[in-house]
Amino acid sequence: MLKIENLSARVAGKDILNGIDLSIDAGEVHAIMGPNGSGKSTLAQVLAGREDYEVTGGRISFDGQDLLAMKPEVRARAGLFLGFQYPVEIPGVNNVYLLKAALNAKRKAANLPEVDAYEFLALIKQKMKFMEMSEGFLTRGVNEGFSGGEKKRNEILQMLVLEPKLAILDETDSGLDIDALKIVAKGVNSLRDAKRAVVLVTHYQRLLDYIVPDRVHVLSGGRILKSGDKSLALELERRGYDWVKESRVA
Amino acid sequence: MASKPSDVEALIGQKYRHGFVTDIESDSLPPGLNEDVVAAISRKKNEPQFLLDWRLKAYRHWQTMLEPTWAHVHYKPIDYQDISYYSAPRAPANAPKSLDEVDPKLLATYAKLGIPLHERARLAGVAVDAVFDSVSVATTFKDKLAKAGVIFCSFSDAVHAHPELIEQYLGTVVPAGDNFFAALNSAVFSDGSFVYVPRGVRCPMELSTYFRINAAKTGQFERTLVIAAEGATVSYLEGCTAPMRDENQLHAAVVELVALDDATIKYSTVQNWYPGDENGIGGIYNFVTKRGECRGRNAKISWTQVETGSAITWKYPSCVLKGDGSVGEFYSVAVANHYQQADTGTKMIHLGRNTKSTIVSKGISAGRAENTYRGQVKILPSADGARNFTQCDSLLMGGRCAAHTFPYMEVKNPTATVEHEASTSKIGEDQLFYCLQRGISAEDAVNMIVSGFCKVVFKELPMEFAVEAQNLLSVSLEGCVG
Numbered sequence: 001m002l003k004i005e006n007l008s009a010r011v012a013g014k015d016i017l018n019g020i021d022l023s024i025d026a027g028e029v030h031a032i033m034g035p036n037g038s039g040k041s042t043l044a045q046v047l048a049g050r051e052d053y054e055v056t057g058g059r060i061s062f063d064g065q066d067l068l069a070m071k072p073e074v075r076a077r078a079g080l081f082l083g084f085q086y087p088v089e090i091p092g093v094n095n096v097y098l099l100k101a102a103l104n105a106k107r108k109a110a111n112l113p114e115v116d117a118y119e120f121l122a123l124i125k126q127k128m129k130f131m132e133m134s135e136g137f138l139t140r141g142v143n144e145g146f147s148g149g150e151k152k153r154n155e156i157l158q159m160l161v162l163e164p165k166l167a168i169l170d171e172t173d174s175g176l177d178i179d180a181l182k183i184v185a186k187g188v189n190s191l192r193d194a195k196r197a198v199v200l201v202t203h204y205q206r207l208l209d210y211i212v213p214d215r216v217h218v219l220s221g222g223r224i225l226k227s228g229d230k231s232l233a234l235e236l237e238r239r240g241y242d243w244v245k246e247s248r249v250a
Numbered sequence: 251m252a253s254k255p256s257d258v259e260a261l262i263g264q265k266y267r268h269g270f271v272t273d274i275e276s277d278s279l280p281p282g283l284n285e286d287v288v289a290a291i292s293r294k295k296n297e298p299q300f301l302l303d304w305r306l307k308a309y310r311h312w313q314t315m316l317e318p319t320w321a322h323v324h325y326k327p328i329d330y331q332d333i334s335y336y337s338a339p340r341a342p343a344n345a346p347k348s349l350d351e352v353d354p355k356l357l358a359t360y361a362k363l364g365i366p367l368h369e370r371a372r373l374a375g376v377a378v379d380a381v382f383d384s385v386s387v388a389t390t391f392k393d394k395l396a397k398a399g400v401i402f403c404s405f406s407d408a409v410h411a412h413p414e415l416i417e418q419y420l421g422t423v424v425p426a427g428d429n430f431f432a433a434l435n436s437a438v439f440s441d442g443s444f445v446y447v448p449r450g451v452r453c454p455m456e457l458s459t460y461f462r463i464n465a466a467k468t469g470q471f472e473r474t475l476v477i478a479a480e481g482a483t484v485s486y487l488e489g490c491t492a493p494m495r496d497e498n499q500l501h502a503a504v505v506e507l508v509a510l511d512d513a514t515i516k517y518s519t520v521q522n523w524y525p526g527d528e529n530g531i532g533g534i535y536n537f538v539t540k541r542g543e544c545r546g547r548n549a550k551i552s553w554t555q556v557e558t559g560s561a562i563t564w565k566y567p568s569c570v571l572k573g574d575g576s577v578g579e580f581y582s583v584a585v586a587n588h589y590q591q592a593d594t595g596t597k598m599i600h601l602g603r604n605t606k607s608t609i610v611s612k613g614i615s616a617g618r619a620e621n622t623y624r625g626q627v628k629i630l631p632s633a634d635g636a637r638n639f640t641q642c643d644s645l646l647m648g649g650r651c652a653a654h655t656f657p658y659m660e661v662k663n664p665t666a667t668v669e670h671e672a673s674t675s676k677i678g679e680d681q682l683f684y685c686l687q688r689g690i691s692a693e694d695a696v697n698m699i700v701s702g703f704c705k706v707v708f709k710e711l712p713m714e715f716a717v718e719a720q721n722l723l724s725v726s727l728e729g730c731v732g
Contacts, residue, residue, distance in 0.1 A: 051679070072686040073690060076686065081687075084684065088678070090684070090699055091703065092703055093698050093699065099688075101688075102685075102690055105689040105694075141702065158688065
């Protein structure tokens with residue numbers, strides 16, 4: 001579904017990604033781990049098409065299409081979803097309004113009829129219940145005055161409504177207490193099926209206890225240094241990232 | 251001095267031969283300003299002596315004044331002798347004859363605003379018979395209002411039908427010599443609107459007047475006076491639009507509001523004067539003095555403005571809170587794009603006890619525009635228990651525009667409460683990218699973010715104008731992102 005070949009990118013004149021190769025098939029969950037500054041978030045932003053991130057080399061194909069040639073909104077409509085590390089507040093813009101506009105933009109691109117307010121409300125109420133969110137959320141502005149945990153939960157709610165083919169979740173677990181983490185994991189797991197893929201960007205193995213990955217990759221210095229299965233995450237937790245760097249040098 | 255008194259005299263002479271009302275063909279004064287021109291305007295309008303005297307006094311005072319320079323705006327000096335101070339409806343010879351001759355860009359804008367076709371022709375300055383400048387549009391619904399006892403007519407009509415009200419109230423809120431532009435207006439104003447709502451009457455409909463500047467090289471100096479007697483309530487809306495012209499045009503209006511005991515006046519403005527093109531050529535200079543006085547107890551005056559147009563906006567709708575328990579409000583959205591400059595805000599002067607004021611200002615800057623909030627809250631020693639709340643937020647789009655905030659506060663009573671909140675945010679790439687990542691187009695995203703930012707102000711507008719304001723906003727900011 002997603003094939004990244006020799007991808008390099010820079011931000012503000014600084015090279016961050018230095019030749020990433022990564023292949024993700026439908027039905028898989030991949031975890032990308034690595035120390036601070038290793039390029040994890042940059043990779044997520046490049047996949048989503050953020051302008052400030054300049055791609056200096058390589059190729060990405062998504063569902064057979066040239067992802068780098070697509071605008072961010074086109075990528076989104078094609079089924080790529082980014083769960084933001086720091087979801088932004090948009091004061092005065094209602095949560096539900098934004099999400100309905102997002103869903104309808106996607107449906108329109110797929111030549112499906114738009115959902116009306118009534119249908120949408122029923123849909124979102126059902127998803128909110130699943131994510132254990134209170135109804136007060138319906139009347140609030142986008143992330144306006146949300147706690148860190150509420151923002152992350154909102155990202156997952158949006159993901160459930162938009163039902164992406166590929167969800168990239170950038171440190172969705174950071175700042176969550178254990179109960180919130182379980183709810184977020186429940187949301188992600190509910191989306192897992194043979195047609196979709198998930199990329200979890202995370203620092204901690206903890207999340208992977210609840211969302212068990214098929215593959216784990218260690219990113220450092222803008223390259224994937226090591227890949228493995230779930231046990232790699234456990235080993236990382238035990239031995240730290242330096243172990244990977246050293247074993248690579250050796 | 252470029253004025254030619256003899257020309258003026260000749261014109262007036264001709265005028266008198268043909269009679270005032272029916273002569274439509276040549277009803278315009280040549281450029282220039284002096285006492286003869288002031289007298290000519292007054293004579294054209296057949297005004298009583300007291301009004302002529304008032305105009306002349308204003309003119310003499312104006313001559314002693316200097317154009318203010320404190321505002322954060324830049325423009326070439328205005329040649330006041332190069333402006334025609336009176337222009338009644340007529341079809342300008344060089345105006346487009348049909349919509350086919352009008353710039354398609356302008357027409358596309360009107361279409362987006364949802365302005366009906368016949369309206370578009372008027373706005374574009376097409377020579378149709380309804381084009382008007384300084385003489386007020388025939389006011390509709392006069393009968394229904396008359397039944398309620400409400401007077402709503404052009405200022406000129408009021409001068410003839412209700413001279414005692416004009417004499418009693420004119421210049422009592424904004425004195426003739428108040429400031430440079432108000433003095434100029436007092437000397438040369440040609441028309442405007444007059445509203446009187448008698449004691450205990452709730453005006454049965456929204457009153458609205460569309461002001462337009464059509465003739466080239468015409469200054470527009472309208473004068474509006476709204477009086478709400480004891481217990482009366484009125485909501486007044488003005489919309490302003492001007493056709494596209496290459497040269498700058500001056501608009502110096504004065505609005506005076508008087509609210510007596512328990513009266514409420516709500517005054518809403520949607521201003522969309524031509525802002526100049528994307529290179530800063532042309533556009534209206536909008537130098538306006540608006541002030542309301544809560545003269546009685548528990549009176550309330552509320553200003554709501556959505557300012558998207560004009561090359562330069564210099565405007566501070568204010569409230570003088572004289573009556574005990576009176577309330578002043580100011581809700582503003584000011585948009586400046588390309589090379590527009592806006593210096594706008596309000597003054598709240600607290601004199602009475604337990605007076606209350608609220609200021610909510612939202613400034614949006616894009617392109618290379620400059621947007622300034624300038625506000626003054628003044629609490630005088632007599633204003634026990636006065637309260638003010640001020641909130642000014644600025645939104646910047648792109649990296650070449652600027653926002654400035656100048657809040658002045660003067661508190662001379664220790665029992666007063668004054669709160670001020672301010673914020674500046676960049677439309678952020680962050681907010682924009684968030685929406686894009688959810689599949690929303692850049693244009694829809696900008697509209698969404700901006701209207702969210704302005705929501706608290708739009709809420710104050712009468713329903714149908716809130717929709718118009720929203721449309722205006724998206725047209726004004728079109729293409730500034732992405």
